[in-house]
Every structure is written in C-alpha cells, then in structure tokens.
Amino acid sequence: MQTLDALNITLRSYLNTEQANHVNRAYFFAEQAHYGQQRHSGDPYVSHPLAVAGILADMHMDHQSLIAAMLHDVIEDTGIEKSAIGEQFGPTVAELVDGVSKLTQMEFQSLEEKQAENFQKMALAMAQDIRVILVKLADRLHNMRTLGVLKSTKARRIARETLDIYAPIAARLGMNTVRLEFEELGFSALYPMRARRIDAALRKSVGHRKELVEQVRHQIEVTLEQEGHEICVIGREKHLYSIYRKMKSKHKSFSEITDIYAFRIIVDSVDTCYRVLGCIHSLYKPVPGEFKDYIAIPKANGYQSLHTVLMGMHAVPIEVQIRTQEMEDMANKGIAAHWLYKTDSQSSTSSHARAREWVQGLLEMQQRAGNSLEFIESVKIDLFPDEIYVFTPQGRILELPRRATPVDFAYAVHTDVGNSCVACRINRRLSPLSEPLQSGQTIEILTSPGAQPNPAWLDYAVTAKARSNIHHFLKSQTLDDSVALGRSLLDKGLMDFGTNLANLAEDRLWDFLSQQHYENLDDLLVDIARGNRLPVFTAQQLLSGLEEDPLQQHHDSVQPVAICGTEGFMVSYARCCHPIPGDPIEGYLSLEKGVVVHREQCKNLTDIRDHNERQIALRWDDNVEGEYSAELRVEVENRRGMLAVIATRINSMNVNIEKISTEDKDYQFTYVTLEMLVHDRVHLARVMKRLRTINHVHKVNRVKN
Incomplete structure (x- = not known):
C-alpha cells in the first residue's frame, strides 16, 4: 500500500518544497473529507486517492495533477463543493477535480447509457485540460489493481469497460505501460481461466527458448559493439492479452504466436538508429515488407521507433525495435513523459499537440452525435486504428486507419472537403470513392460546390470523423424533409375540414402547441411526419371549436396526398410490391419512418386497413420525378x-x-x-x-x- 512517506520521497526527487507541501496539504484535506469512509477491502478510503497520486508521481506529473488526484472523489463522495476546493487550492485544481468527478447519480435507461454519459462528460473536461484524462487513467488503474475485493459480476463489468475504453485511450495517448497493465488486469478479471492457461504455457515456452534467446541477444550485442555503437539490448516480453488477441484474430495456435523472438535496442541518437538498422540487416536477412519507419512518420500518439523483422538462425523470425532513450520514455509514458519540461522537448510538445488535436476531434464528434451511445460508438471506432499513411497532392502526410477510403481521406483533410466530395484520383488515376487506400498513395479529392454527402458512403467510410459528419448531414436533411412532409400531411388533414395551415388563427395554433408541450411548429410537423401523431386527429384537435363534427366531415371528403418523388427520407416505397408512378397507391403512416407507399392491391395492406387511422389516401403527382x-x-x-x-x-x-x-x-x-x-x-x-x-x-x- 502507498504511504505518504513513500510518496514524499518521490515528490522530493522532482518537485520543489513548496509544491510538495501543497500536495501534502491536499492529502490531509482529503483525509478529513473522507473521514469514516472505507473501501470494499476495509482500508480507509483516503488510501485510494493517495495511491492514485502515487501513480501520477511515478510519471513525474506536476503538483496540480497530484492535488487533483488527492481530491478527485471529494466532490462526489463528501459534502464539499467545487467552490471550497477552489478557495483552498485555486481554480485550476477545482476545474481538474470537477472534470475527473463522475456524473451525479442519474437515472439512465441502461448501464451502457450511464457509462456513455460518463465518458461524454470526461471528453468535454479533457478538452479544457488534458490532465483530466491522466488523473482519470491513474484512478482507473488503482481500481483495477484492487479489483479482487469486488463481486465477480461487478469486477467483470469494470474490466470490460477498461478493455473497451480506457486501455485504448492510454494507447492513443502513447502511455504504453499503463495500457499493458490495463490489458493484463482486465484480461485476468474477464477471462481468469484463459489467462491462467496462457500464462502457464508462456512460462513453459520461455524455459525452452531461453538458450536461443541468449544466443541471439549476444550475437546482436557483439556485432554492434564491434561497429563502435553504445547500445542496450532488451528482450521484449510477450503479454498475455496480446497473445490471446492474436490467437483469436489470426486463428493461430499458441506455439505459432510465441514462435517470434522480440528485442528492443536503445541507442544514443536518431542517426545511430539508422546505422544500427544497417548493421542488423547485415547480420540477419530482413523479411521483405516488414520494415516500418515510425521515426520519420510518427504514429498519431507520438510514438517513434524503427521496426524490422529478420530471419535469424534456425529460420526463427526476430522482431527488432530500434529507438533512442527519449523515444523509449515517450513510448512507455506517452503524453505524461516530461510533462514538467514539455517546453524543452520538441517530441513531447508534438505529443501534447497530437493529443489535444485528438481531444478536439472528440469534441467535434460529441457535438454532432445524436446521443451519448452514438458518440461512444464513434469513439470506439476512433480508438482502434491500424494505421496507413497517405499523401495529399502537396506532400502532406495523413494518417488513417486500415481499410480507410477516399471518403475518410476527404473528411480528414477538412469537413467541407468531405461534404462536397464527388470523385477522387489515387496516384493520378480516377478511382471509386469506395476503394480502400494503401500506404504511400497520393490522394486527390475532386469537389463540387453543389455536392452533398451520399448515404451510401456509410457502407464504406470507417473513420469516426467521416461517419459522424455524414450522419449529421443526413439527420439535418431528414429534419428538413420531415418538416416539409409534416406540413403537407397536416395541410391535407386541415383541407378535409375546409381550411389549411396558412388560414389557421395564430393564437389558436400557439395555444395548441403550448398545450401539447411543443416549443415550435416544426417540432409538431416532425412528429406528424414520423408517424408519432396522426394528421387527421391533430387537425381535429386544432379545430375542436367547430360546430360540425370534423371527424364525420373528414370521412365524407378524403383528399389524397400527392407524391412527387422529391419528398426525401420521410417517404419510402414498399419493397413488397414496388409501387411506381402510374400504379394506384395507398399509404401507411409508420412510426419513426414517415409515409410508406404501397400499391393499392398489395396483400400487406390488408393488415394496415385494420388500423385505418394510420392509412393515408395517396396519388401520384402530375409532375412526378425520379426513378x-x-x-x-x-x-x-x-x-x-x-x-x-x-x-x-x-x-x-x-x-x-x-x-x-x-x-x-x-x-x-x-x-x-x-x-x-x-x-x-x-x-x-x-x-x-x-x-x-x-x-x-x-x-x-x-x-x-
């Protein structure tokens, strides 16, 4: 268990005395606030924020982050408010604590929606201060380390959420050490039997391979030292979850996955990285197509390294990563590396810029998403990229997930480019927008001022940004179509009673909207178009003061609605009978789908006629358009x-x-x-x-x- 004395030893190694004292004051504040509270393990509750602060101190995070870690549960679990924290520790810390605090317990339709809402709030807080996510990751890491005291169902739920969301976020921010621990702890909690069996098999295989691993390591070290390079060769460990995931995705046996020997070579400079690569390639034959240069083209999370696969003695494949010590720190700690000194480090500044760019992208997705569940699905798509690198005609490099298409590229360049995209050239050759892109290609997007996103793009667009923008456009189009159709249907209902919407008294209309809890007329029209309100009864309610019986008058004078083919998304044509202009037609007002057009003789209309309040008389317009x-x-x-x-x-x-x-x-x-x-x-x-x-x-x- 983390103690305050142990934490202070770490703090004194990189913080000044005043900053360390502020962190200690935050500990005593939290201890008083959580007095009498206990964790499931029986330990005092303050042991949790202390451990979270210890995790961040090991990353050498700044003192404000450590104070926020000490106080991250104070707002939620005690009676202390955000303003009190602001008075004691300053507004920055108060904002950090508020960002990390979970949502107040609210009634959601499902557990998934609650988790999605929590993540949505966290994303908004991250946009204001990126340190929020670092405190949150440390909080989740300590919870995962103490998962054993919880009931198995709750532990599995937390483990699943960690593997689905928090481990990929740690990877996206380049925090490889945190990601690996998330995955190992999550895998063990979610699939304990599988984890134990793979662990036992791995221990057994390591024993068998130890001699060969030492031979390869010795050969590499001797060769590089003869060339005058000061290097450190580390054997890379295989992790249980990565082995399990590869076995599952590639349908391979355990022996096939673990038959690869992996080494990491740490050198003193970027120039030495490439020199060492040449030496390694002269020692063992490289496998064609398996070399990746992440130094020249870093990953989205700032990760830099040279990767190559070699064919060693006894035809054993050897994976080698070559990087500098700074790149090693960045690979393990990501955005948290050199946090205090980020202005002095170009690579870490780049890492922070990339992280902030990603968070801004999250914010844009959140604004366009219809609800929290749609937002979190978009985030999941964004968190699991297998990257390719393509070029704009000007030579700018863009990173996209594997299987990305020119549509994804267009939206990556700019939202307006994506929205007005009509065609593309791949390596100067006209190509379909659905063609998957390959690394190294040059993509040119052709646009047109009047162009609009095509719903068919959703079949092959893979990036969250492209999909969320297409969805957003289609929703806005659907809204316009719904308002137009709802107006037409309500007008038709009113005309059956001898009036129309334009002739309706404005005060009567606003009284009705107020009674039915609509903010404006468009909301009512959308509900009618989607089948949530029936136009004839809405018209009857609007005209309820008439002397005649409006419902009887309606049945005596039904006027069909004209279909002209340009109504858009809220009019659909039944696939059972395929109505076309010239066919006698009838309609059915379907919930959330609007008007469904059938041929008059369609057998499926028999059931619809039993619910004649949803039946709509239709006819084809004299100037019908389309195919x-x-x-x-x-x-x-x-x-x-x-x-x-x-x-x-x-x-x-x-x-x-x-x-x-x-x-x-x-x-x-x-x-x-x-x-x-x-x-x-x-x-x-x-x-x-x-x-x-x-x-x-x-x-x-x-x-x-």
Whole structure:
C-alpha cells in the first residue's frame, strides 16, 4: 500500500518544497473529507486517492495533477463543493477535480447509457485540460489493481469497460505501460481461466527458448559493439492479452504466436538508429515488407521507433525495435513523459499537440452525435486504428486507419472537403470513392460546390470523423424533409375540414402547441411526419371549436396526398410490391419512418386497413420525378449466355439493374428475377415489350408481391 512517506520521497526527487507541501496539504484535506469512509477491502478510503497520486508521481506529473488526484472523489463522495476546493487550492485544481468527478447519480435507461454519459462528460473536461484524462487513467488503474475485493459480476463489468475504453485511450495517448497493465488486469478479471492457461504455457515456452534467446541477444550485442555503437539490448516480453488477441484474430495456435523472438535496442541518437538498422540487416536477412519507419512518420500518439523483422538462425523470425532513450520514455509514458519540461522537448510538445488535436476531434464528434451511445460508438471506432499513411497532392502526410477510403481521406483533410466530395484520383488515376487506400498513395479529392454527402458512403467510410459528419448531414436533411412532409400531411388533414395551415388563427395554433408541450411548429410537423401523431386527429384537435363534427366531415371528403418523388427520407416505397408512378397507391403512416407507399392491391395492406387511422389516401403527382424500383420475373429456356443477353438488352435502354437472380423451374426452363429502376409504368411496359422480343424468352411478368 502507498504511504505518504513513500510518496514524499518521490515528490522530493522532482518537485520543489513548496509544491510538495501543497500536495501534502491536499492529502490531509482529503483525509478529513473522507473521514469514516472505507473501501470494499476495509482500508480507509483516503488510501485510494493517495495511491492514485502515487501513480501520477511515478510519471513525474506536476503538483496540480497530484492535488487533483488527492481530491478527485471529494466532490462526489463528501459534502464539499467545487467552490471550497477552489478557495483552498485555486481554480485550476477545482476545474481538474470537477472534470475527473463522475456524473451525479442519474437515472439512465441502461448501464451502457450511464457509462456513455460518463465518458461524454470526461471528453468535454479533457478538452479544457488534458490532465483530466491522466488523473482519470491513474484512478482507473488503482481500481483495477484492487479489483479482487469486488463481486465477480461487478469486477467483470469494470474490466470490460477498461478493455473497451480506457486501455485504448492510454494507447492513443502513447502511455504504453499503463495500457499493458490495463490489458493484463482486465484480461485476468474477464477471462481468469484463459489467462491462467496462457500464462502457464508462456512460462513453459520461455524455459525452452531461453538458450536461443541468449544466443541471439549476444550475437546482436557483439556485432554492434564491434561497429563502435553504445547500445542496450532488451528482450521484449510477450503479454498475455496480446497473445490471446492474436490467437483469436489470426486463428493461430499458441506455439505459432510465441514462435517470434522480440528485442528492443536503445541507442544514443536518431542517426545511430539508422546505422544500427544497417548493421542488423547485415547480420540477419530482413523479411521483405516488414520494415516500418515510425521515426520519420510518427504514429498519431507520438510514438517513434524503427521496426524490422529478420530471419535469424534456425529460420526463427526476430522482431527488432530500434529507438533512442527519449523515444523509449515517450513510448512507455506517452503524453505524461516530461510533462514538467514539455517546453524543452520538441517530441513531447508534438505529443501534447497530437493529443489535444485528438481531444478536439472528440469534441467535434460529441457535438454532432445524436446521443451519448452514438458518440461512444464513434469513439470506439476512433480508438482502434491500424494505421496507413497517405499523401495529399502537396506532400502532406495523413494518417488513417486500415481499410480507410477516399471518403475518410476527404473528411480528414477538412469537413467541407468531405461534404462536397464527388470523385477522387489515387496516384493520378480516377478511382471509386469506395476503394480502400494503401500506404504511400497520393490522394486527390475532386469537389463540387453543389455536392452533398451520399448515404451510401456509410457502407464504406470507417473513420469516426467521416461517419459522424455524414450522419449529421443526413439527420439535418431528414429534419428538413420531415418538416416539409409534416406540413403537407397536416395541410391535407386541415383541407378535409375546409381550411389549411396558412388560414389557421395564430393564437389558436400557439395555444395548441403550448398545450401539447411543443416549443415550435416544426417540432409538431416532425412528429406528424414520423408517424408519432396522426394528421387527421391533430387537425381535429386544432379545430375542436367547430360546430360540425370534423371527424364525420373528414370521412365524407378524403383528399389524397400527392407524391412527387422529391419528398426525401420521410417517404419510402414498399419493397413488397414496388409501387411506381402510374400504379394506384395507398399509404401507411409508420412510426419513426414517415409515409410508406404501397400499391393499392398489395396483400400487406390488408393488415394496415385494420388500423385505418394510420392509412393515408395517396396519388401520384402530375409532375412526378425520379426513378423507382420495379421487379420482373422472366421465364427463359436453359441456354448458355441467356443472362448476358437479357442484361445487355436492358442496358441498351439505359435502365439500371439493381439486382438479378436465377431459379431453376425444371430441366428446360429457368426463372430470372430482375430488380431495376424505371420512371413509370409506361417505361416499364417498354422494357417488358423489349424483353419479349428476345429468342427463347417465354414469359415476362411484373412481380406483384
């Protein structure tokens, strides 16, 4: 257990006396505040903040962070307020403590939503002061170290949350030591049996390989010393969780995963890194395609090193990392490395800048996300990158996750570039926006002022920034469409009673909105468009002062709503019957989906007619626009190449085929089902007539349901 005396020894090694005294004063303040409180283990509660401060002191964090660590549970667990902390220790510490404090216990719909809300609050606090996340990580690390005293269900929940969120955040900030401990403790708590078995197998394998490891290490040291290099060769340990994850993702056995020998070489300068690399490559043959230069192109979290894989004696693969001592510190401590001296260290300043850039990206995602669960899903996408590096036409390097597409690249350049993207060139060659990018490619994005994000981009965009911006645009579009459709439906409902929205008295409308708890008319119209309110009953409520029975009048004079094809997201066309202009149609007001259009003879309308309050009379507008999906069933003789003949004939009429499938009728005939886009019934009739002229086509019918 951490003691105050042990902490003071660490503090005196890097803080001045006044700063160390402030930290001690914070300890006694916390001790009084938590007096009488105990942890699950039975220890005094103050032992927890003391241990958290000790973890940060080992990282050589500044005294304000240590004070915040001492006081991080005071606001939540005692009666002391933020203002009192501000008076005692200053406004900066008060803001840090407030940022780290968890949400006040609120009633959420689910545990996941509560966790998401907590993380959302933490992200906002991080944007104000990045030290918030460092205190939070230290807090979580001590909780993970003392997980054994909790009930197994609670321990597993905390372990899952740590592996899902906190370990990736530590990795994103370059804090490799913290990440590894999170993963090892989380894995042991979540899968204790698997952890024990892998640990036993690892201990056994290390014993068998010890002699070979020493031979390789000795050979490397002797070779580099002969070249005059002062180096330190460290054998890299395999960690249980990384072994488990590789076994699971790559479907490999334990022996295949642990058959790689890993070494880290620490040198005195960047120049020596490359010289040592040359010596290593002359000692053992490098494996092609396995060299990575993270010194020239650092990772997003500031990590720098040379990575190479060699084929050693007895054909054993050897992984080697070459870096300076400063890079080693940065790799292990990340943003926490040299916190006090960051102005003197270019690399750590770069690390802080990268971290702040990432946090600003989180803030932007949070503002665009619809709710906390959507936000945390975006964060998870962002926290698990497997990087590639691509170039802009001007030579700027951008880092993207593996499987990223030009759409992700466009949004990485700028949100406006992504929103107006229409095409791209990869290495000066026109390419589809869905093509996965490869490291080293040069990407040029072509934009158009009137362009808009395409919903289909969500099928292949992988970065959180791209997906959140596309979702945000589609939501705003859906809102505009919903307001327009809701206005049309309410107007239709009012017209059945001989009036419309424009002629409605303004005071009557505002009284109604106030009674129904709507802030404005748009909110009411959106609810109508999404099927949450029925337009005819809303109209009846608005006109409840009329002398006639408005509901009876409605049934006597139903006026169909005109569908013109430009309504957008809140009008959809049923996939069961594929209505197209010219078909007699009816509609159904679906919850959250708006109006669903069916053909009048569709069998699925039978159930809908039982709920006739949601049924809507529809007709096609005289100037209907767009293309609509229709389905044909073609009976053909079993002959080679018939499918190609049919597809060619349809393409010659400039008709797009969306889907094509075949089904054998018997040994002589086959059914070909075609789903295509047409303008109306006349257009479809021309296509059917053209298909009937093909030799060996026996029947062409439109699929009704």
